[in-house]
Amino acid sequence: MIEFETICALATPSQEGAIAIIRVSGEKAIDICDKIFVNQKQEHILLNAKSQRVYFGNIINKTKTIDECLCTVFRSPNSYTGENIVEFSVHGTQYIATQTIVALIENGAIPAHAGEFTKRAFLNGKLDLSQAEAVADLISSNNEASHKLALKQLRGGYHDTLYLLRQKLINMSSLLELELDFSEEDVEFADRTKLIALLNQIKDEVSNLVDSFALGNSFKNGIPVTIIGKPNSGKSTLLNVFLNEERAIVSDIEGTTRDTIEEKINLRGLEFRFIDTAGIRKSSNIIEQEGIKRTYKAIEDSRIVLLLVDISKDKPNDVIQEMKRLREEIDFSDKTLILIGNKVDKARTKDKEWDKLSAIQISASNKKNIGEIIDSMLKTINPNDLNNKVFVTNARHLESLKKVLKTIETIEQEFQNNIPSDLIASNIRIALHHVGEITGEVTTEDILGNIFSKFCVGK
Ligand SMILES: Nc1nc2c(ncn2[C@@H]2O[C@H](COP(=O)(O)OP(=O)(O)OP(=O)(O)O)[C@@H](O)[C@H]2O)c(=O)[nH]1
Numbered sequence: 037m038i039e040f041e042t043i044c045a046l047a048t049p050s051q052e053g054a055i056a057i058i059r060v061s062g063e064k065a066i067d068i069c070d071k072i073f074v075n076q077k078q079e080h081i082l083l084n085a086k087s088q089r090v091y092f093g094n095i096i097n098k099t100k101t102i103d104e105c106l107c108t109v110f111r112s113p114n115s116y117t118g119e120n121i122v123e124f125s126v127h128g129t130q131y132i133a134t135q136t137i138v139a140l141i142e143n144g145a146i147p148a149h150a151g152e153f154t155k156r157a158f159l160n161g162k163l164d165l166s167q168a169e170a171v172a173d174l175i176s177s178n179n180e181a182s183h184k185l186a187l188k189q190l191r192g193g194y195h196d197t198l199y200l201l202r203q204k205l206i207n208m209s210s211l212l213e214l215e216l217d218f219s220e221e222d223v224e225f226a227d228r229t230k231l232i233a234l235l236n237q238i239k240d241e242v243s244n245l246v247d248s249f250a251l252g253n254s255f256k257n258g259i260p261v262t263i264i265g266k267p268n269s270g271k272s273t274l275l276n277v278f279l280n281e282e283r284a285i286v287s288d289i290e291g292t293t294r295d296t297i298e299e300k301i302n303l304r305g306l307e308f309r310f311i312d313t314a315g316i317r318k319s320s321n322i323i324e325q326e327g328i329k330r331t332y333k334a335i336e337d338s339r340i341v342l343l344l345v346d347i348s349k350d351k352p353n354d355v356i357q358e359m360k361r362l363r364e365e366i367d368f369s370d371k372t373l374i375l376i377g378n379k380v381d382k383a384r385t386k387d388k389e390w391d392k393l394s395a396i397q398i399s400a401s402n403k404k405n406i407g408e409i410i411d412s413m414l415k416t417i418n419p420n421d422l423n424n425k426v427f428v429t430n431a432r433h434l435e436s437l438k439k440v441l442k443t444i445e446t447i448e449q450e451f452q453n454n455i456p457s458d459l460i461a462s463n464i465r466i467a468l469h470h471v472g473e474i475t476g477e478v479t480t481e482d483i484l485g486n487i488f489s490k491f492c493v494g495k
């Protein structure tokens with residue numbers, strides 16, 4: 037156990053509420069709290085308090101009673117931080133919370149920094165670094181999908197996958213090092229074909245993790261959906277229908293929307309990030325041109341593209357050409373293009389050609405068939421994946437994994453070029469180093485500072 041000073045902080049929001057929780061952690065937590073807490077018989081009882089027990093009593097500072105409260109004691113190592121922890125549940129006023137903290141400080145505690153409780157949990161081996169980061173994700177998750185991912189990560193997430201990966205790399209490195217010990221005798225102990233097979237396995241696993249980021253990140257921050265189409269096709273009307281409010285200006289003037297408009301919407305437990313655009317067309321107006329440039333950028337960053345056409349006016353053949361052009365201009369390998377025929381209310385005859393194109397026929401202004409769009413968007417992502425697959429959602433982890441992958445690719449080359457084992461072994465150590473960055477085996481104060489400063493005080 038690493039020893040630190042005893043810290044204290046308000047762990048609940050600093051506003052009025054039914055209760056406020058003040059958390060104290062450190063070797064002297066129980067001693068300090070004992071000085072300011074008495075039971076109903078006015079006895080100081082915390083020194084002998086049992087772990088994971090709740091006590092009822094009063095917080096006092098010198099002779100002044102601050103509040104009647106509940107006090108929970110956790111003895112090291114069975115606590116969140118691994119240290120002794122005491123939590124006071126007081127009445128939720130700013131005044132009581134502040135007075136309690138003042139009393140704690142006067143008796144030897146110091147105010148905690150942002151994320152310091154979780155940082156201590158990490159330093160005491162209660163959580164690995166990726167789990168500590170999941171705590172921050174859990175607090176900020178505001179939809180079912182991101183909540184599920186954060187909870188999964190907190191419970192271990194890809195900790196096991198990384199552990200196995202690490203074992204495989206260590207295994208490989210020891211085989212190579214064994215070879216080095218006997219290098220004088222000019223024998224190759226490690227069977228190269230087996231090593232290469234193992235390396236390929238490792239590479240696949242790392243690639244899968246790297247590839248999982250795009251979808252994992254979409255689940256976490258909202259699945260990006262871009263609405264495109266010619267002027268007046270009804271893009272802004274459709275956005276407003278999804279939002280159930282008149283967010284974007286709708287008019288029959290072509291080129292009403294010039295900038296991209298972005299809004300998050302929760303549909304059936306998944307968060308979508310809808311982006312209404314200026315669409316794609318030729319324009320000599322510089323403002324419109326900039327809007328069109330932004331449309332392209334939005335398409336590139338999205339997973340789903342809704343192409344809106346006006347079926348009361350547009351011709352199926354022209355739309356086929358338009359889709360072909362789009363697919364030439366933009367790589368759709370990681371996206372789904374959904375064709376939507378709008379203004380079905382205005383279309384005089386029902387054109388079978390639209391069915392052939394699998395266009396979802398809707399009326400945005402009459403809110404007709406909108407459910408079909410949602411169905412087909414949900415089909416493009418498999419919400420069950422959330423339960424079954426492992427997702428990387430953290431950009432820092434992604435960076436480290438990319439470095440692991442790059443190093444593995446170098447090692448692969450080295451095997452092919454019969455590079456001496458000691459060089460290969462040193463690259464395996466580099467790969468291990470980058471794996472260690474994710475779980476926190478390898479950290480610097482900078483990395484830790486950066487991660488925990490994003491937490492709130494009291495977490
Ligand atoms: N009849 C009918 N009119 C619609 C429908 N959807 C939209 N409109 C009308 O079409 C016109 C253009 O709608 P917008 O939503 O502004 O179209 P947009 O695609 O955003 O247009 P720009 O921003 O100019 O590119 C408006 O007058 C809408 O009221 C529909 O389903 N049926």
Ligand SMILES: [Mg+2]
Nearest residue numbers: 271272292293
């Ligand atoms: Mg518009």
